[in-house]
Amino acid sequence: MSLAPTTSSSPKSGRPSSWRSGWRRLAADRLGFFGFVLVALFIVAAILAPWIAPYSPTQIMVGPRLAPPSWEHWLGTDQIGRDLLSRVLLGGRVALTVAFATIAAALTIGFALGLAAGFGPAWLDNILVLLFDAVRSFPTIVFGLAVVTLLGPGLSTVVLVVSVTSIPIYARIVRTQTQALRHADYVDAERAMGAGIFRILFVHILPNVVGPLVVLASMDVPLVIATEAGLSFLGLGVRPPMASWGTILNDGYTFIRNSPWPVIAGSIPIVLVTLGFTFFGEALRDIFDPRLRRDV
Amino acid sequence: MLIFVLRRLALSVAIVAIAVVLLNAMLHLVPGDPTVMILGPRATPELIERTREAMGLDRPFYIQTLTFFGNLLRGDMGVDVFTGRSVASIVFSQLPYTLTLIAASIVWSAALGIVIGCYSAFRRGSWIDLSAGVLSVSTISVPSFVMALYGLLIFAVGLRWFPAVGAGTGFWGQAHYLVLPAFAIGISWVGYIARVVRASMLEILGANHVRMARAFGLTERRIVFSYALKIAVLPAVTLIGTGVVHLFSAAVFAEVIFSRPGIGALIVNAVNERNYPIVLGCILVTTIVIVLATLVSDLVNAWLDPRIREAL
Amino acid sequence: MSEMTETTLLSVHDLSIDFFRSGAKLHALRHVDLEVRPGRIVGIVGESGCGKSTLASSLIGLLAGNAEIVSGSIEFEGQDLARLSTRQMRAVRGRRISMVFQDPMTALNPVVTIGRQMIDIQYREKRSSAEKRRIAAEMLRTVGIPDAESRLSAYPHQFSGGMRQRICIGMALLMEPALLIADEPTTALDATLEVQVIKLLKELQQQFGCAIVFVSHHLGTVAELCDEVVVMYAGEVVERGAVRDIFRKPSHPYTQALLECDPARIKTPTRELPTIPGTLPDLAHPPKGCIFRERCPKAFARCEVEAPADYAAEGAEHRARCHLLDGKARGTA
Numbered sequence: 001m002s003l004a005p006t007t008s009s010s011p012k013s014g015r016p017s018s019w020r021s022g023w024r025r026l027a028a029d030r031l032g033f034f035g036f037v038l039v040a041l042f043i044v045a046a047i048l049a050p051w052i053a054p055y056s057p058t059q060i061m062v063g064p065r066l067a068p069p070s071w072e073h074w075l076g077t078d079q080i081g082r083d084l085l086s087r088v089l090l091g092g093r094v095a096l097t098v099a100f101a102t103i104a105a106a107l108t109i110g111f112a113l114g115l116a117a118g119f120g121p122a123w124l125d126n127i128l129v130l131l132f133d134a135v136r137s138f139p140t141i142v143f144g145l146a147v148v149t150l151l152g153p154g155l156s157t158v159v160l161v162v163s164v165t166s167i168p169i170y171a172r173i174v175r176t177q178t179q180a181l182r183h184a185d186y187v188d189a190e191r192a193m194g195a196g197i198f199r200i201l202f203v204h205i206l207p208n209v210v211g212p213l214v215v216l217a218s219m220d221v222p223l224v225i226a227t228e229a230g231l232s233f234l235g236l237g238v239r240p241p242m243a244s245w246g247t248i249l250n251d252g253y254t255f256i257r258n259s260p261w262p263v264i265a266g267s268i269p270i271v272l273v274t275l276g277f278t279f280f281g282e283a284l285r286d287i288f289d290p291r292l293r294r295d296v
Numbered sequence: 297m298l299i300f301v302l303r304r305l306a307l308s309v310a311i312v313a314i315a316v317v318l319l320n321a322m323l324h325l326v327p328g329d330p331t332v333m334i335l336g337p338r339a340t341p342e343l344i345e346r347t348r349e350a351m352g353l354d355r356p357f358y359i360q361t362l363t364f365f366g367n368l369l370r371g372d373m374g375v376d377v378f379t380g381r382s383v384a385s386i387v388f389s390q391l392p393y394t395l396t397l398i399a400a401s402i403v404w405s406a407a408l409g410i411v412i413g414c415y416s417a418f419r420r421g422s423w424i425d426l427s428a429g430v431l432s433v434s435t436i437s438v439p440s441f442v443m444a445l446y447g448l449l450i451f452a453v454g455l456r457w458f459p460a461v462g463a464g465t466g467f468w469g470q471a472h473y474l475v476l477p478a479f480a481i482g483i484s485w486v487g488y489i490a491r492v493v494r495a496s497m498l499e500i501l502g503a504n505h506v507r508m509a510r511a512f513g514l515t516e517r518r519i520v521f522s523y524a525l526k527i528a529v530l531p532a533v534t535l536i537g538t539g540v541v542h543l544f545s546a547a548v549f550a551e552v553i554f555s556r557p558g559i560g561a562l563i564v565n566a567v568n569e570r571n572y573p574i575v576l577g578c579i580l581v582t583t584i585v586i587v588l589a590t591l592v593s594d595l596v597n598a599w600l601d602p603r604i605r606e607a608l
Numbered sequence: 609m610s611e612m613t614e615t616t617l618l619s620v621h622d623l624s625i626d627f628f629r630s631g632a633k634l635h636a637l638r639h640v641d642l643e644v645r646p647g648r649i650v651g652i653v654g655e656s657g658c659g660k661s662t663l664a665s666s667l668i669g670l671l672a673g674n675a676e677i678v679s680g681s682i683e684f685e686g687q688d689l690a691r692l693s694t695r696q697m698r699a700v701r702g703r704r705i706s707m708v709f710q711d712p713m714t715a716l717n718p719v720v721t722i723g724r725q726m727i728d729i730q731y732r733e734k735r736s737s738a739e740k741r742r743i744a745a746e747m748l749r750t751v752g753i754p755d756a757e758s759r760l761s762a763y764p765h766q767f768s769g770g771m772r773q774r775i776c777i778g779m780a781l782l783m784e785p786a787l788l789i790a791d792e793p794t795t796a797l798d799a800t801l802e803v804q805v806i807k808l809l810k811e812l813q814q815q816f817g818c819a820i821v822f823v824s825h826h827l828g829t830v831a832e833l834c835d836e837v838v839v840m841y842a843g844e845v846v847e848r849g850a851v852r853d854i855f856r857k858p859s860h861p862y863t864q865a866l867l868e869c870d871p872a873r874i875k876t877p878t879r880e881l882p883t884i885p886g887t888l889p890d891l892a893h894p895p896k897g898c899i900f901r902e903r904c905p906k907a908f909a910r911c912e913v914e915a916p917a918d919y920a921a922e923g924a925e926h927r928a929r930c931h932l933l934d935g936k937a938r939g940t941a
Binding site: 133142147233235236249252257267270274277279 | 307310311314315318319322323430433434436437438439441442445446448449453454541542544545548549552553563564566567568570572575576578579582583586587590
């Protein structure tokens with residue numbers, strides 16, 4: 001009901017009136033701003049990790065085994081005496097890499113498939129929608145496990161699994177927008193005047209989907225990071241001795257009866273980063289496209 | 297109605313078929329001998345020969361897929377190459393544990409989520425509403441395995457209120473063992489469901505028919521419980537139906553972390569052993585369960601809302 | 609006769625209602641008077657936004673949450689409805705006063721059968737449910753629903769819009785209220801259905817003998833149905849009187865303009881429909897003097913400084929708030 005004023009029929013309602021006003025609204029949204037700060041901290045920490053980590057993340061016995069937090073080791077140490085803070089920082093790098101790689105891949109492929117479904121013939125649309133539905137009816141983890149069985153664990157397997165499962169999210173929204181625009185009067189008029197498909201794509205479709213896609217991507221990051229951490233936790237993602245939040249948790253789980261600190265060290269960044277991206281994403285959604293609020 | 301169910305089942309069959317084709321295709325698309333892929337490092341020449349014959353891997357991809365379909369129709373999902381037991385019997389012996397866990401998670405989170413959602417809608421802006429709003433965003437975004445680890449750390453290892461390992465026996469025993477994993481899986485759904493129910497309840501309380509019911513002097517209690525609630529839970533039912541997928545993912549972690557038997561534990565073990573037939577069987581069965589769950593949620597919605605019933 | 613007409617069923621006196629909207633206070637109704645005698649049909653007309661729906665909602669205690677009654681009283685059967693608690697008001701609703709809403713498509717609960725809804729509103733009666741069901745079916749027949757008995761188990765979406773409005777009217781009359789409030793009951797219907805529903809209301813009013821407050825922006829329907837008319841503008845009653853007087857001798861410039869804009873009453877063919885120039889005044893800061901001044905073709909100096917009183921106009925109980933009538937009243941006195 002209260003959505004009425006924002007769902008105007010203007011073709012570019014998906015975009016904020018200007019970046020500046022969007023930024024002001026983000027600053028006004030307290031939770032959203034908090035999320036933004038967490039996200040920014042995470043990205044900076046992940047990029048600078050090799051330089052700010054106090055120890056090598058893989059060097060053993062830099063301290064005692066399973067030590068609680070201290071001045072030397074802010075987050076404590078794990079079962080073979082590695083510094084947990086250093087491992088967490090380097091693990092953030094893995095998380096960030098996976099997030100960017102998968103979202104870039106899923107966005108590109110999803111965008112192309114969504115366009116194909118929206119613009120293409122009906123049979124292609126039907127097949128693609130059926131495929132999207134099929135992918136969505138596999139649990140991500142279960143699908144990931146099948147792929148891991150065949151390809152073996154590793155960073156690239158994780159990226160493959162998560163991108164394939166994210167593609168439908170992006171493809172669906174592009175498809176919906178494309179279909180809506182395909183029959184819009186002003187697009188018909190342009191076509192009648194001889195506008196090519198690329199002109200229609202860049203002038204009409206892209207501006208309309210950029211907002212929703214950015215919002216979806218920012219809400220997708222926590223899922224991607226959680227899936228990476230989850231697979232690594234099961235020992236099927238990043239291989240030791242490489243540090244990942246998931247492998248830290250896996251080690252911590254094994255020694256949970258001896259010390260709670262590795263589990264705490266591995267989970268805190270996951271909680272903070274997923275919270276940060278969720279708050280940030282929700283704020284972005286409110287700014288960019290309140291219509292998305294409906295389909296949670 | 298019947299046509300709807302049939303159409304839905306046809307779609308389910310199509311999705312399961314796509315799954316089978318994809319999984320078999322992946323086996324052949326991956327470079328290298330599929331038999332070696334399946335058996336991994338433990339392959340002995342004799343085991344390779346036996347597996348190749350049992351799964352028909354020496355025949356072309358489409359014949360193998362067709363054979364697999366034929367066997368599937370007879371309820372045969374092949375045999376476990378290591379033990380020689382039927383995959384179907386292994387998978388179905390584990391399925392009830394997972395279903396119980398998922399059902400328990402749905403029941404408690406839906407009950408609590410609906411209550412919180414309604415309460416937040418009635419007392420909009422109250423501190424309960426506001427804290428429920430922040431809490432639900434927070435719990436939605438925290439992965440379930442982190443919840444499970446903290447559940448284990450605090451309530452099983454620390455306080456020792458609940459057991460950390462196994463599934464228990466007898467009704468109360470099982471219920472006792474279910475508490476922590478069901479909590480870990482369900483907690484984010486409480487927030488999810490509360491949000492959805494709150495939004496739809498707010499919309500309904502402002503609807504014309506509620507105004508009309510008030511104009512007839514009906515009590516708020518009657519308006520809420522026999523008129524509004526039925527409509528307010530519709531989106532929550534849909535949400536749960538489509539969310540069973542995510543519940544299965546969460547169950548995998550809960551079963552591993554709390555060392556419970558179940559499909560999740562089975563599939564993780566099978567992956568570690570590179571036991572592809574078992575992995576395949578688990579995936580097929582979960583897909584079927586998930587598709588059925590969506591069907592059930594549609595039927596529940598149809599039972600609640602005559603307009604949907606008619607459209608079916 | 610005179611004693612009968614002197615008893616009033618509903619008497620609204622000096623009613624003012626404010627709305628709080630994004631920090632501002634809108635004076636939605638200001639010093640409204642309204643009298644309804646038993647068994648009479650009173651029409652309330654005016655443009656959208658003039659407060660007629662707010663007035664109708666206040667009569668049954670269903671004002672929006674951000675509305676507040678600032679002053680005045682709503683006397684009904686010896687009680688002041690403006691001062692009743694929620695609980696006391698609920699006892700009046702549906703039994704002594706009931707309401708028919710604008711949009712029949714959304715007024716009925718979509719997931720409850722018509723029969724259940726009609727039985728539920730009888731919850732205060734000590735009847736068996738079979739008896740309640742029989743009464744409900746009886747009412748459906750009365751409002752012209754064919755095959756009433758079996759249609760009780762149908763859901764609202766299985767009826768057309770006209771049928772649904774008939775059902776709503778039937779439900780409103782089920783408890784034989786003394787007052788029926790009809791808030792633009794025909795606005796959402798097309799013209800032929802509108803005629804049928806008006807005809808039905810008229811018949812049922814004679815059969816049940818209840819009074820009706822009929823809110824409409826359609827002058828033709830009001831002329832057709834009502835005994836008395838109240839004309840509202842920007843939250844004030846500007847003119848009231850018998851339907852004949854209002855339509856034959858409109859005394860307030862706003863009423864005159866309204867009648868001129870009614871397509872049904874335009875005698876000379878023109879290409880453009882006449883409209884009243886200007887817009888509604890800002891209700892957060894109503895202007896001093898006469899509320900209609902800014903749009904009034906006959907405004908003069910006095911209109912800017914002094915709000916007009918409720919002057920008598922030509923005809924029995926015909927009154928209007930316009931300074932032009934002041935001289936006339938003095939002249940005849």
